[in-house]
Amino acid sequence: MGEIGELFWQVFLAFAFLVAFLGVVYFFVRRRNPFASSKNIRVIERCYLDRNSSIVLVRLIDSYYVLLITPGGGTVLKELSESEIGHLEEAEKFSSIFFKKLGKNEKKDGS
Known part of the structure; x- marks a missing residue:
């Protein structure tokens, strides 16, 4: 034992x-x-073309770029102008959409 x-x-x-x-x-x-995560670089939106490549909308400080990301690297497709930027980051928060679907008022951050 x-x-x-x-x-x-x-x-x-x-x-x-x-x-x-x-x-x-x-x-x-x-x-x-x-x-x-960084306060200077933020991925706004990502759209997958296939399992290995995607198109990504990125904010870098005060500029916005559309990037093509592949296994071989990344390519800048376009830098967006001020008129094209519009309200890109003013998207509705998930919680507000969720509570609208439930028919309830959105919970406030302080309560």
């Missing part, structure tokens, strides 16, 4: 070290992710 108990504790300890190691890796990846 002593060998089985010792083997159990070795397996348990190895599993605990593995979980701790994965937790540390997860923490550092989340902290140092270079693709984390």
Whole structure:
């Protein structure tokens, strides 16, 4: 019985070290992710053409670009002018659409 108990504790300890190691890796990846959200770059809309390529509308500081993203890289298709930009980011929030469909008033952020 002593060998089985010792083997159990070795397996348990190895599993605990593995979980701790994965937790540390997860923490550092989340902290140092270079693709984390930025206040200067924002993806406004994405439309998939097929599983490997998509057209993306991106805001970069105060300019808007239409990009073609493929496995081989990205290509700027067009920079949008002020008249074309219009109300791109004034889209209705999901919560307001959801509550309209339910027939209820939208919940306010403060309540």
